[in-house]
């Protein structure tokens with residue numbers, strides 16, 4: 293199978309589908325392939341031969357050996373030699389890797405300070421195979437983001453500052469690469485990355501976050517108008533920062549994304565979160581979107597507060613204080629200056645470059661990466677929406693939101709939460725267990741957090757109060773009091789024919805008080821135990837309405853009277869308006885209305901686009917929201 297993929301990928305390359313400008317004439321050759329590299333700076337094309345001795349390991353553990361023909365220019369041969377034996381790249385990535393290396397260096401005039409430090413690479417990762425791109429600093433703008441501004445000529449002072457900033461980041465343990473006219477003061481992108489396995493993230497958390505230990509966590513900094521130093525960024529007016537700097541966070545099997553991936557990261561709007569971590573793509577992680585917002589919106593502000601001697605936490609608190617009250621005197625709050633006690637994480641996660649007063653100048657790429665890691669590795673300590681430090685002492689596995697209803701609302705509606713469809717299809721037993729826990733917790737009066745702020749609509753009749761049970765886990769649960777008049781208020785009396793799924797209102801002259809698509813609860817007081825069903829209105833005609841399938845404990849036998857008296861309770865009570873005790877009852881009853889996990893799984897597996905919200909006749913929006921909230925709010 294892998295060899296088959298190798299052949300397929302090679303076939304694509306031979307057909308020239310790689311769209312690399314300087315790579316041509318790819319053809320199959322013994323246990324590999326040859327191709328020619330052409331470049332305006334070269335007199336004649338250079339032929340390069342690549343072999344893959346272990347094709348059965350393709351595309352994960354194989355390696356390439358490569359050499360160029362004897363008449364290749366000396367500097368080209370040197371670069372090819374320096375590439376060593378690249379591993380784990382697909383053929384396409386390999387071609388682009390070689391092409392990048394050769395394009396970057398075919399123009400070898402550079403004023404850059406030599407940054408190579410042969411002793412600095414103490415990496416033991418097998419992943420670190422590409423050499424240090426950063427050492428190959430080229431002044432050729434191979435990549436220019438759309439910009440219409442003229443740029444100042446770069447001074448050698450500017451260039452040595454750029455090199456110094458990046459070297460500081462490299463020396464702090466990160467891999468640095470760049471794209472575009474970094475040293476020419478053109479638009480450019482700097483990439484700062486680190487292997488996920490160096491971050492001290494537990495295996496369980498890695499799994500929950502869908503991050504592979506072999507992946508790199510990558511911060512991309514896009515300088516739209518040329519590289520800006522820390523001081524230059526701080527001097528900008530707050531509103532103009534975004535015109536100069538944007539950031540993205542992602543993960544990839546390679547420490548350096550390809551040029552196309554970088555362009556994509558900054559141009560594609562609303563990229564979907566691909567959870568497929570197996571590919572070498574630069575992909576969004578579960579937390580990329582919140583991190584991007586946090587960085588782009590606040591980083592430069594926070595670095596400014598840091599300059600006043602605050603810790604990261606102090607700076608973040610001050611930022612929020614100012615957001616709520618622009619006149620607040622943040623300096624008066626002493627705790628902002630306290631040194632933070634970070635939990636036990638590797639030094640690379642807790643290191644704080646901005647706190648290093650021995651540095652004459654600070655490297656913003658490094659500070660930005662350290663801040664990114666603070667919120668990436670310790671994501672469960674912060675609200676995913678407003679980024680406030682959570683006061684909870686629960687050791688959680690997945691990040692969540694604070695108690696602000698608005699944060700929960702955004703979390704649930706903006707897709708930050710888990711995909712319930714994915715969870716049901718792949719972890720049905722876990723989902724079942726979580727729903728059971730939530731059900732018991734609500735029915736025993738122990739549920740204390742609620743899906744508030746989502747404006748769930750439900751029938752008043754299911755919000756039976758369940759008082760909080762604090763002490764006695766096995767104590768008797770008080771019988772819910774008889775429905776109070778208020779709970780019966782607003783019910784509509786009608787007649788119901790269960791065999792025809794038809795509702796008829798007595799007043800023949802008025803139009804039907806229900807509308808197509810409404811969810812209702814129907815109570816049949818004539819029947820023993822007053823069973824109630826829930827259903828969606830399919831259609832209305834005059835004073836009558838037809839319903840969809842009945843949801844709930846439908847156990848009526850065929851003798852059930854036709855056109856029996858029924859009470860209709862519309863889904864028009866706002867969950868947020870209920871007392872806590874009633875919220876428990878509502879959560880319990882809404883959970884009870886869900887189909888079994890097995891049925892939901894079967895349903896989802898049959899759909900081309902698995903989406904429970906399309907199962908309109910079976911799951912009400914309120915029940916679906918409770919299901920989503922139960923899974924999302926669980927962080928264990």
Ligand SMILES: [Zn+2]
Nearest residue numbers: 675678694699
């Ligand atoms: Zn929040």
